[in-house]
Amino acid sequence: MIEVKIPSPGESITEVEVANWLVADGDLVHKDQDLAEIESDKATLILNAPESGKIIIQVEAGTTAKVGSVACQIDTSVKVEDAKAAPTAEEEGKEKALISPKGSSAVSEPTEKDRGTTNSKVEKKDRKEIISENNKKVKTTPLAREKMKAAGLSVDDIVEGLRKLSVSDVDAVIEGLSSDASLGAEEEAVRSVKREKMSQLRKKLSQRLVKVKNETAMLTTFNEIDMSAVMDIRKRYQKQFVEKHGLKLGFMSFFLKASALALMGRPKVNSMIENEDIVIPQYVDISVAVQTPKGLMVPVIRNVERQSLANLEMELKELANKARSGRISLEEMTGGTFTITNGGVFGSMFSTPLINPPQSAILGMHNIVERPVAVNGRVEVRPIMYVALSYDHRVIDGKDSVGFLMDVKKMIENPEMLLHGGKNPMNSLLEL
Known part of the structure; x- marks a missing residue:
């Protein structure tokens, strides 16, 4: 287990802000991969992975941390290459399953054994179990995860049973949800207020401008x-x-x-x-x-x-x-x-x-x-x-x-x- 500590941006800086994590807790990361953006009152630095393995995040995004404190840990016993192993025959079969929009049910093409089943309730139950199992193993691109997070969407909101989500998939769902609630959202937006936390860089800039x-x-x-x-x-x-x-x-x-x-x-x-x-x-x-x-x-x-x-x-x-x-x-x-x-x-x-x-x-x-x-x-x-x-x-x-x-x-x-x-x-x- 390797500890990744907050780097020092300069001699006079003792505290920084973990502005944004570029990976999620539990992700497998490669050596030298960008992990997070560390923001000080003078510059934004990139935190890199010293080794490959599974990341365990210790400091949440948007919080401040002392220089030298542990930002995350990397479990090097988990081999990144293992995650790239070829899919099994069973997994390949699941990837070929038919995908349905939110709220509907769908499964892969039924076999002869499936056609012999007469109980429709059991058939629907099986379908839910297959979809739920697939959702646990859905892979997404980093940009897709970022867009999902920004829009407040879950994997089920995008598509059920999909093995890998692309940016176009996320955009399609965001556009659909926006159009469905456009009337209500438009009325709320007129009176809405957006609040953003001031970054360390912006705080320091404000102080310097007033000082000048x-x-x-x-x-x-x-x-x-x-x-x-x-x-x-x-x-x-x-x-x-x-x-x-x-x-x-x-x-x-x-x-x-x-x-x-x-x-x-x-x-x-x-x-x-x-x-x-x-x-x-x-x-x-x-x-x-x-x-x-x-x-x-x-x-x-x-x-x-x-x-x-x-x-x-x-x-x-x-x-x-x-x-x-x-x-x-x-x-x-x-x-x-x-x-x-x-x-x-x-x-x-x-x-x-x-x-x-x-x-x-x-x-x-x-x-x-x-x-x-x-x-x-x-x-x-x-x-x-x-x-x-x-x-x-x-x-x-x-x-x-x-x-x-x-x-x-x-x-x-x-x-x-x-x-x-x-x-x-x-x-x-x-x-x-």
Whole structure:
């Protein structure tokens, strides 16, 4: 019997929440199989099986547990391979039994001996016993079990005597039950209330957001950026970029690179307060806000100032996938010096993003909308994005904050500057 203990997400964390079990009590599990989602106030971790065997769950889903306590046990004396043995002739016969909807009776095709039976009551009794026996041995896929649990359905609600349930079987029953009670349910839904328990991650996020508002002198400055040049590059080179690197060229890589170069030129925006000191890193590690089912997470891309656009796109995609699947590590979300958040993907036109402590500044991107603008004395329609920089005024002065946004604006509107460390290429050519 092996004990599987709650892992430590970090030095300062002593308690976590077992958010969800991915297997049921008594299931046979394989070595390295995902068993549960463990949620702390900083990240969601996956609990894996150290060995194969039968699982005995000790902590219920939705409850908190101490780091190092036993989450479950695995009985390794039960061999997983035994469950995969070929079915016997008797079991194969039962699998071929006719299936009936809920409330009706059905059995396999009667034999000559069965046809000789004249007592109909006995025949019905036998049918119930066969169905009951089959129900005890029904196999279901994990996704089917999850949908059944969410809909409050039992095996008998799905189908009687079926050896294995698929997702389509569960969906069919859910749809049928929903249509049968649609009138009553619709009336109840108008006045219904849904209550959800706040996760550890959401609790910690709430505390951090309130702390930022109370403990920083936060101010926000705005600007607008003409996205024509970047959109033209993406249009002209997207096909070649995909063929070369295997993924699409987005807007975020341009903003990551432009921000990194602007931060190197204005180091105060890249700084943070530590006790009575102002710490100014000589590198740029940018946290990128990613919306996940568990809440907002901010994986970090290291040394952005030295990376190419293709590398930034690849690393961004990898970290975002990890965050959304709940497989990102605590190390991958710590140590950022600056943050970028993109509310534009949800349609946001304008916002004042909140600083991600202990950092001192955050850049907010928004949606791109065609707007009339003045270009060389003429009105033209251009794709415009509003950008916002929230910053801690205790560390960053107005000159640096406004100058940072202007630097980013110039580099996005003139992408060739990204090749020259954020400087005008003509200045480099003329040695100005």
